[in-house]
Amino acid sequence: MESPRGSVSGTGLNTYVTQGPGDSVYSQNFWLITKGQERLYTGQILYMVNLDLSCNNITGEIPEEIGTLVALKSLNLSWNAFTNKIPEKIGALVQVESLDLSHNVLSGEIPTSLSALTSLSRLNLSYNILTGQIPSGNQLQTLEDPESIYVGNPGLCGPPLSKTCSTTVLIPSPLEDHEDARDMAFILVMSSGYAMGLWIVFCTLLFKRKWRICWFSFYDSLRDWAYVQVAVTWAYWRRKDG
Incomplete structure (x- = not known):
């Protein structure tokens, strides 16, 4: 999809691509949403590594291959129609600092690999249909305003939410x-x-x-x-x- 020094980013349906030295590079100015803020980038963004596909109404599952983009600093897939589970291989994005998967139709449990993202400083999983216990990990516990990260997922439980997880499920016999x-x-x-x-x-x-x-x-x-x-x-x- 890109070289480690390039990026694919944009807002709405617009996409901008930058490539390595010697290749043609788009140099026009554009806005990029990262870490919850809109930032204006100008000129040649040669070394920025970001992926912003928000607000495109993309359907289907998040591909497992997303974990191969190990140079990503910011990943924004919010306001689409992604379904099924968050891929476990998303934990391979060891350099990612901002991860926004909010406002989709993602289900299942949050992968435990997210707790291994030591560079992560901003996470947004709000307004999906995620279920189960929130993974425990030092990095996830240091995020600011943790409850807003998981809002809109009534099936989630465990810290930092006030809803506790049931350890024993009693199944009544006939x-x-x-x-x-x-x-x-x-x-x-x-x-x-x-x-x-x-x-x-x-x-x-x-x-x-x-x-x-x-x-x-x-x-x-x-x-x-x-x-x-x-x-x-x-x-x-x-x-x-x-």
Whole structure:
């Protein structure tokens, strides 16, 4: 796109290109927005390295190749229609001092690589649809008026914003899962109680001879009583049918 000593910059739909020594150079005066200020540049801007594509209604994603422009000092892509995530490779712009991505449709989380831009003195990510926790980093903490950097992104959280990030997300399970768990617990408790009851009775009869005699006597009496009842009832119905 350019040599390290050249630049592509401009406002609106106008673009100005400067190239290295020996090449033709535009020398007319023009305004450039950088670090939030309009500056007038005149003559041959041979060694300025800036990219200003603001207010052009550009659509699509910010290309990953933006990270190859390692000589950039100022990058302004504001007031366009860029979508999707901010590319992680934007952290390769180690010399950038001003970065403005405001008033686009950028989504997803802010890349952590931004915290590595030690030369960054002005950042504007306002009025997008960014979400998640703001990356922590020494450079990001030194920026002036930090809350205005992220305004218009209700999905962002964490310092320097007052909105805290939730560390635990509780996902309610369906009602059927709760009912199945209750049924399983009830069956488990009933089975344990039944087994414990049988074990107590068995141990009692095993070690108490007197109780064992009483139990079997009661069992025999109950069996005889049941047998008599069945026999009497059976005889009654036979006589009635006969």
